[in-house]
Amino acid sequence: MEYKLTFKNYNQALKRDKLMGLKCKDCGAFTCPPMMVCGECASTNHEIVQLSGKGKVVTFTTSFIASEGRENEVPYTIVMVEMDEGPWIMGNLVSMDPKKVAMDIVGKTVQLGNRVYPADKYSNGDLARPAFSLLE
Amino acid sequence: MRRVAVIGTGHSKFCFNSEKTQVEMLAEVALDAINEANITPKDVQAVNVGNVLGDFEEGQGMVQSFFANDIGCFNVAASRFEGACASGSMAVRDAVMWVASGYYDIMLVGGVEKATAMGTPLATRTFAMFGDSRYEFPAGFTFPAVFALLAHLYSNKYGIPLPALKEQMAAVSVQSHEYAVKNPNAQIHKAISKEDVLKSFMVSTPIQLQDACPFSDGAAAVVIASEETAKKLVKKPVYFAGIGQASSGKLSSQQKYLPRIRARELASQQSYSMAGLTPKDMDLCELHDCFSIAAMIAAEGLGFFDYGTSGLAWEKGQTRIGGKIPINISGGLKAKGHPIGATGVSQVYEVTRQLRGDMAEQGRQVDGAKYGIIDTLGGDGVLVSMILSTM
Numbered sequence: 001m002e003y004k005l006t007f008k009n010y011n012q013a014l015k016r017d018k019l020m021g022l023k024c025k026d027c028g029a030f031t032c033p034p035m036m037v038c039g040e041c042a043s044t045n046h047e048i049v050q051l052s053g054k055g056k057v058v059t060f061t062t063s064f065i066a067s068e069g070r071e072n073e074v075p076y077t078i079v080m081v082e083m084d085e086g087p088w089i090m091g092n093l094v095s096m097d098p099k100k101v102a103m104d105i106v107g108k109t110v111q112l113g114n115r116v117y118p119a120d121k122y123s124n125g126d127l128a129r130p131a132f133s134l135l136e
Numbered sequence: 137m138r139r140v141a142v143i144g145t146g147h148s149k150f151c152f153n154s155e156k157t158q159v160e161m162l163a164e165v166a167l168d169a170i171n172e173a174n175i176t177p178k179d180v181q182a183v184n185v186g187n188v189l190g191d192f193e194e195g196q197g198m199v200q201s202f203f204a205n206d207i208g209c210f211n212v213a214a215s216r217f218e219g220a221c222a223s224g225s226m227a228v229r230d231a232v233m234w235v236a237s238g239y240y241d242i243m244l245v246g247g248v249e250k251a252t253a254m255g256t257p258l259a260t261r262t263f264a265m266f267g268d269s270r271y272e273f274p275a276g277f278t279f280p281a282v283f284a285l286l287a288h289l290y291s292n293k294y295g296i297p298l299p300a301l302k303e304q305m306a307a308v309s310v311q312s313h314e315y316a317v318k319n320p321n322a323q324i325h326k327a328i329s330k331e332d333v334l335k336s337f338m339v340s341t342p343i344q345l346q347d348a349c350p351f352s353d354g355a356a357a358v359v360i361a362s363e364e365t366a367k368k369l370v371k372k373p374v375y376f377a378g379i380g381q382a383s384s385g386k387l388s389s390q391q392k393y394l395p396r397i398r399a400r401e402l403a404s405q406q407s408y409s410m411a412g413l414t415p416k417d418m419d420l421c422e423l424h425d426c427f428s429i430a431a432m433i434a435a436e437g438l439g440f441f442d443y444g445t446s447g448l449a450w451e452k453g454q455t456r457i458g459g460k461i462p463i464n465i466s467g468g469l470k471a472k473g474h475p476i477g478a479t480g481v482s483q484v485y486e487v488t489r490q491l492r493g494d495m496a497e498q499g500r501q502v503d504g505a506k507y508g509i510i511d512t513l514g515g516d517g518v519l520v521s522m523i524l525s526t527m
């Protein structure tokens with residue numbers, strides 16, 4: 001059975017600021033990032049959809065350490081965002097100084113853009129990531 | 137299924153920059169375990185090994201076969217288990233199943249890691265491989281960051297203001313260091329204060345250096361056997377009363393439960409159910425405190441405290457010897473050290489020795505302990521639970 005929304009296609013779309021996911025025709029849930037089955041009911045009866053790209057920050061951290069080869073990104077803020085359609089996705093908050101991000105960021109509305117991690121010898125190619133900006 | 141027991145134990149000193157190879161570290165602890173079990177390497181029918189990053193640490197894959205041969209377990213079936221930081225526990229649980237089924241009578245389980253050989257930048261990179269490489273690593277995923285995300289979530293969900301939560305987290309680290317001072321196998325023999333924690337380097341807000349376990353080298357081993365064989369070989373077999381294992385997907389996919397870890401709750405329920413026991417029956421616990429907040433989440437998931445209250449329990453001393461449930465009397469991952477492939481086996485070693493009453497000479501015996509539970513978390517998605525019993 002074919003994988004409906006592959007990483008390759010998700011990644012290419014994200015590089016154009018489009019967040020792609022799956023909408024389940026059985027239970028109505030959205031699955032993003034994509035999987036083989038609906039993350040809610042495990043059905044394979046779903047269609048590829050573009051999500052709005054809007055959501056709210058659920059939690060965050062500002063990191064002062066990084067993996068090998070990513071030291072130049074420090075400090076950076078990771079956010080978990082609940083998209084308007086329901087799924088949580090992990091990305092970066094790029095519209096403010098990471099050192100100033102504090103607890104009051106939780107609940108703020110953000111809009112998705114993207115930044116590309118340029119690959120290292122283990123990553124099997126470059127990897128786009130959601131890069132969020134505050135809307136208000 | 138037959139009952140299965142631990143009959144021999146071995147444990148290296150956990151450390152930075154071990155001068156020994158992984159095979160050498162494993163061989164030493166394995167022979168200690170074999171000698172304690174009153175058997176010889178020829179009696180071992182199969183070998184399981186937890187080892188996570190040997191490929192990166194020494195350029196050594198499939199260490200289990202070279203290790204088995206090195207100690208004279210010639211040509212036996214040797215298997216490696218990889219579930220990030222839960223690898224050692226997976227190796228033990230799997231061996232328990234083989235012996236319980238009657239297929240083998242005596243197995244040796246080891247765990248080993250030499251993480252400090254990688255240096256911190258590569259170690260951080262390779263540890264991040266236990267998150268989702270496609271969908272979460274790109275955002276700068278590291279394990280400190282994961283537990284930092286959970287710490288902020290925990291603060292919000294349970295209404296504990298961050299400064300108060302930070303104090304609770306510090307209490308977890310302070311206790312672990314205090315007990316590690318008494319553990320000769322511990323990597324860090326230095327008591328720390330709450331102030332030491334709160335002024336340490338900020339790793340990933342709100343997690344500071346002293347909220348985090350170190351990178352570690354080390355090994356541990358246990359010999360396990362069927363009840364019948366165990367009773368012939370040793371005076372005090374320690375039995376596996378219950379075992380459990382569960383998995384989960386990438387962090388974001390766990391959205392409905394976080395900061396709770398659903399797979400931990402399922403794995404421990406399997407253990408409690410198999411043992412016919414409840415959290416109240418436990419006399420001690422070794423749990424996965426890779427970060428102070430991780431210890432708090434674990435203690436709640438295992439059923440010892442209500443959600444959002446375990447930090448207070450640490451502050452009140454309910455997690456010490458004499459408290460409601462003594463937790464990480466070894467010093468935990470935080471101060472005993474966390475050589476990831478060995479950690480689960482080390483936890484089994486610790487609880488076995490507590491249940492045999494061997495820890496009195498180190499001044500950290502939980503008197504009269506009959507039941508102990510271990511909890512190990514691997515990456516985003518492997519949780520293992522095991523209950524050990526004197527009976």
Ligand SMILES: [Zn+2]
Pocket residue numbers: 024025026027028029038039040041042043
């Ligand atoms: Zn569905």
